[in-house]
Amino acid sequence: MTSRGPAAYLQDTVLTTRVGSVLRWARKNSLWPMPFGTACCAIELMATMASRFDLARFGSEVLRFSPRQSDLMIVAGRVSIKMMPVLIQIWEQMPEPKWSIAMGACASCGGVFDTYTLIQGVDRFIPVDVYVPGCPPRPEQLIDGILKVQKFIEEGKQEASARGAPRQRPLWATTRQV
Amino acid sequence: MPDATQTALIQKLSAKIGGHLLATATGPDMAILTAKPDSVYALLRTLRDDLDLKFGYLIDLTAVDYLNFPERYAGRFAVVYHLHSFTLSDRIRVQVFLPAESPALASAADLWGNAAWLEREVFDLYGIRFTGHPDLRRILMPDDYPGHPLRKDYPLRGRGERERFDQVTT
Numbered sequence: 211m212t213s214r215g216p217a218a219y220l221q222d223t224v225l226t227t228r229v230g231s232v233l234r235w236a237r238k239n240s241l242w243p244m245p246f247g248t249a250c251c252a253i254e255l256m257a258t259m260a261s262r263f264d265l266a267r268f269g270s271e272v273l274r275f276s277p278r279q280s281d282l283m284i285v286a287g288r289v290s291i292k293m294m295p296v297l298i299q300i301w302e303q304m305p306e307p308k309w310s311i312a313m314g315a316c317a318s319c320g321g322v323f324d325t326y327t328l329i330q331g332v333d334r335f336i337p338v339d340v341y342v343p344g345c346p347p348r349p350e351q352l353i354d355g356i357l358k359v360q361k362f363i364e365e366g367k368q369e370a371s372a373r374g375a376p377r378q379r380p381l382w383a384t385t386r387q388v
Numbered sequence: 389m390p391d392a393t394q395t396a397l398i399q400k401l402s403a404k405i406g407g408h409l410l411a412t413a414t415g416p417d418m419a420i421l422t423a424k425p426d427s428v429y430a431l432l433r434t435l436r437d438d439l440d441l442k443f444g445y446l447i448d449l450t451a452v453d454y455l456n457f458p459e460r461y462a463g464r465f466a467v468v469y470h471l472h473s474f475t476l477s478d479r480i481r482v483q484v485f486l487p488a489e490s491p492a493l494a495s496a497a498d499l500w501g502n503a504a505w506l507e508r509e510v511f512d513l514y515g516i517r518f519t520g521h522p523d524l525r526r527i528l529m530p531d532d533y534p535g536h537p538l539r540k541d542y543p544l545r546g547r548g549e550r551e552r553f554d555q556v557t558t
């Protein structure tokens with residue numbers, strides 16, 4: 211240091227950046243998922259978390275079962291009409307900023323279950339950032355979805371909930387105790 | 389259970405409760421009793437309490453909708469009880485046929501505790517009412533759900549979320 215002077219030393223050791231991008235960098239690498247696992251896709255979600263695929267490599271290993279501590283909702287499985295108010299309530303309890311992934315055909319569009327009891331895609335009731343297709347999606351696909359969310363965060367792209375994506379709900383979902 | 393054993397059991401049962409029965413038959417797995425709808429409660433109580441029988445365990449209580457079934461039965465719906473006796477180490481099936489119009493049957497909830505929830509399920513999905521049930525509410529579908537989806541005339545598609553919540557779907 212002494213030979214090259216303080217200015218050169220600072221250039222070598224100090225990184226100049228913006229607060230925003232540091233925040234985004236930290237946020238993107240510490241997504242805490244809320245597992246809303248209601249059916250078979252949740253098994254694949256567990257596989258993604260387990261040692262072979264090891265989502266910890268991407269900083270998302272801390273599955274939080276309290277919505278207040280998580281910022282990424284992974285809807286893995288079918289959601290029935292009776293479950294939908296619960297889904298909405300858990301989503302609204304998550305602090306912002308928050309992102310959501312619809313994992314699998316059922317969560318994205320109802321899948322093959324166009325029946326009397328299942329909702330035809332969670333995006334009708336909560337905003338969805340990334341859809342992961344498949345029945346069930348392989349862990350690699352889910353990891354790709356999470357990496358897409360990370361990319362959105364890095365680029366500073368607004369999350370779906372802030373863009374005012376559909377948040378409609380039937381009247382009884384707001385009035386009923388769940 | 390071989391046919392001979394089933395026949396012996398049916399003979400034994402007919403002697404005790406023949407008055408409550410419309411028909412008996414042997415089945416591939418267990419003996420089948422067809423009961424009169426009016427006296428099914430008395431029949432079940434005898435099956436449970438008679439010291440020679442002691443069918444103390446209700447394995448299952450469910451229903452069948454025979455609408456458009458090729459064979460004709462005594463009614464559109466059948467409520468089916470599966471009973472197990474630890475004394476005889478034997479099982480029987482009791483079925484009761486009910487008409488298509490406002491089907492109703494006496495509740496067995498005070499004979500076997502688990503019948504309470506099973507009858508709620510049958511009520512929820514088939515619309516069969518159980519008189520004397522302590523708490524006959526829907527158990528699987530939402531409380532405000534219209535219709536009984538396991539009836540055979542319930543459409544496979546067309547009464548789901550899209551149709552019921554058209555104000556929120558796109």
Ligand code: SF4
Nearest residue numbers: 250251314315316346
């Ligand atoms: S998409 Fe397939 S694997 Fe996933 S919940 Fe639906 S049926 Fe199950």
